[in-house]
Amino acid sequence: MSAIRDLLTALRGRPGVDAAIVVxxxxxxxxxxxxxxxxxxxxxxxxxxxxxxGDDVGAAANRGALVTLVLEHERGGLAILSVLSRDASLLVLLDPSADAGPLLQELRRERARLASLV
Incomplete structure (x- = not known):
């Protein structure tokens, strides 16, 4: 599990990241x-x-299974849910000051590597 721990520690160390949870x-x-x-x-x-x-919306829209979901809330901040495998997802909570763009790009680019950690 040290690879997962390293991933979570690195994510949590990014500016504006309140939580990184593998669920x-x-x-x-x-x-x-x-x-x-x-x-x-x-x-x-x-x-x-x-x-x-997310999977239901993807099926109804003929777009396939959910890969990433981004939620924005009224008091600010984002929640990003990224599917890593059939059994695990990564949930990242960002405060309102965080720049979500680079994180979303990195999650997309590194999806296969991240999935191999869980």
Missing amino acids: GRDGLVIDDESRDGVDRERIAAHAPALLTA
Whole structure:
């Protein structure tokens, strides 16, 4: 698991990243790095519903399975859910000051390598 830990530590070290959580398809936390006050278990518990909804939209639009989901909330900040494998996803919480563009590009570019870690 040290490879996962290294990934999470690197992500959490980026400016504006409040949490990096690897979550199982069952909604349980596999591993995480998060700032104090982030309710990682509660957040992770919602991942299965998000994944299912994303897959359903993709099927209805004839676009295939969900790969990445970006959520923006009224008090600012983004949540990025990136599917790594059939059994695990990466959930990254960004504060409003974070630049999500480079992170999204990196997640897309490194998807296969990240998937090999879980």
